[in-house]
Amino acid sequence: MRCLINACRQSRCLASTSFRPGGGKVLNLQDLTSGLGIRALSSTSVRKSYINSEKVIGFKGQPTSFTYTERDAILYALGVGFKVGQADYLKFLFEGNKDFSVLPTYGVIPSMLSTFQMVVMEDNVPGIKTYLPKILHGEQYLEVYRPLLPSATLISTPTLVDVLDKKSGAVLIIDVDTHDENNELVAYNQVSYFEVDAGNFGGRKTSDKIIKSTVAIPSRPPDFVTEDKTTIDQAALYRLSGDNNPLHIDPDFAAEGGLQTPILHGLCTFGFAARHVLQHYAGNDVTKFKAIKVRFTKPVIPGQTVGTKMWKEGNRIHFQCQVAETGDTVISHSYIDLKME
Numbered sequence: 001m002r003c004l005i006n007a008c009r010q011s012r013c014l015a016s017t018s019f020r021p022g023g024g025k026v027l028n029l030q031d032l033t034s035g036l037g038i039r040a041l042s043s044t045s046v047r048k049s050y051i052n053s054e055k056v057i058g059f060k061g062q063p064t065s066f067t068y069t070e071r072d073a074i075l076y077a078l079g080v081g082f083k084v085g086q087a088d089y090l091k092f093l094f095e096g097n098k099d100f101s102v103l104p105t106y107g108v109i110p111s112m113l114s115t116f117q118m119v120v121m122e123d124n125v126p127g128i129k130t131y132l133p134k135i136l137h138g139e140q141y142l143e144v145y146r147p148l149l150p151s152a153t154l155i156s157t158p159t160l161v162d163v164l165d166k167k168s169g170a171v172l173i174i175d176v177d178t179h180d181e182n183n184e185l186v187a188y189n190q191v192s193y194f195e196v197d198a199g200n201f202g203g204r205k206t207s208d209k210i211i212k213s214t215v216a217i218p219s220r221p222p223d224f225v226t227e228d229k230t231t232i233d234q235a236a237l238y239r240l241s242g243d244n245n246p247l248h249i250d251p252d253f254a255a256e257g258g259l260q261t262p263i264l265h266g267l268c269t270f271g272f273a274a275r276h277v278l279q280h281y282a283g284n285d286v287t288k289f290k291a292i293k294v295r296f297t298k299p300v301i302p303g304q305t306v307g308t309k310m311w312k313e314g315n316r317i318h319f320q321c322q323v324a325e326t327g328d329t330v331i332s333h334s335y336i337d338l339k340m341e
Contacts, residue, residue: 055126061118061158066110069151070095072241073102076109079238080271081228088284095150102148104289105274108140108267109242111176111189114156118174119193125160136296137266138171139192141212143291145185154186155179162209170195173209214295214333217318218311226276227307227324230264234302238268263299269306269321269330270294276308277317277336287339290315294334298323306330315340 077092080103090097118125119135156178164171176189190211231237235248243265246253254262274292282288300306305324310317315338321331 056160056163059125059160061114061125061160063155063157064110064114065153065155066113066242067151067153068106068109070100073106073148073150075237076106076241076271077103079234079241080105080268080275081230081234082275087279091284100150101284101286102150103271103275104144104148104278104286105142105267105271105292106148106241107142107144107178107187108189108270110154110156110178111142111158111187111191112243112267114158114176115174115191115193118158118160118172136194137191138194139190139214139293139295140267140270141190141291141293142187143189144187144289147286148186152186153181155181162207164207171207173207175209175211212291212293214293215318215335216333217309217320218313220311222309223312224280224310225307226280226310227305228272228276229305230272230300230302232303234268235262235264236302238265238271243267259299261301264302264304266296266299269296269300272306273308273319273321273331273334274336277310277319280310281312281317281336282338290337290339292334292336295332296330297332298328298330300330 074093074095082089082092082103084093091099091101092103094100156176159175160172161175162171162173164173172193172195174191174193176191177185178187178189180186188211192210239245239248245265247257247259248254248262248265251262254260270292273294274289278284278286278289300323304326307322307324308319309322310319312318317336317338319331319334319336320329321334322329
């Protein structure tokens with residue numbers, strides 16, 4: 001799903017300032033949403049985009065701290081559709097289970113905080129000004145280097161590695177390295193944002209900084225298909241994991257972005273799909289998860305049914321998601337790599 005990234009009107013602090021590799025200040029969510037100037041947008045906001053690729057490429061943002069507990073991991077699992085009665089549900093919904101695990105896609109949550117400073121903060125990145133209602137979530141890559149612990153403090157550092165001129169808009173490519181408090185690399189994310197009408201700034205059209213490209217699905221029928229119906233409260237639940245964008249809960253705010261109704265977070269649909277693959281091809285064993293690459297194409301409306309088609313080719317599981325009620329493809333050209341057995 002191409003999800004609009006907008007400034008938050010209000011946020012709860014889900015992270016704490018505690019550590020930065022090499023010393024110095026670490027930003028937390030409260031810093032980003034209050035102390036450093038994120039503003040609520042309104043229909044009267046008038047801003048123009050500006051991009052100077054020579055200044056912006058290679059800009060490294062400040063580290064951001066994210067602390068979570070078993071409760072947060074469970075809340076995330078519920079947010080991406082885990083339900084009591086599903087296979088291995090106690091493993092992800094009960095902290096007292098001997099095999100309690102954190103879904104590997106939770107690794108996108110701490111990195112998302114760090115990308116906020118690249119796309120929603122006033123005057124934070126030299127050489128770029130963005131107009132938030134026109135920013136879309138295009139692609140997401142996540143690689144985890146070890147299973148996520150039940151609770152931890154993680155530090156994420158973003159780097160804006162490239163900006164592409166697509167004429168109809170600009171593509172911002174951001175790398176995020178996430179370390180633990182011992183400075184060991186836990187996860188890597190690469191996110192691509194597309195800003196509509198921000199093109200024609202004289203930049204290049206292609207990039208050698210894209211770590212993993214999307215891949216077309218196989219031409220044969222899928223090897224396995226499953227589906228889950230989201231609830232009308234799905235976005236309201238998922239946003240409690242840290243994405244407080246009013247676009248996903250407030251009809252008036254969604255209308256300001258040109259939408260008829262609040263939409264589901266793209267990374268929520270991402271989580272549904274990853275859960276489907278992990279259950280069928282990895283037996284819900286989080287140690288077998290290596291990486292996921294996704295392209296968002298259309299939004300899901302809370303209450304709709306997300307179907308995932310899967311194709312196995314070696315240790316790579318290709319997948320595509322569609323809304324059962326409309327037939328719309330919402331995630332395409334996507335895959336999960338499992339670890340070699």
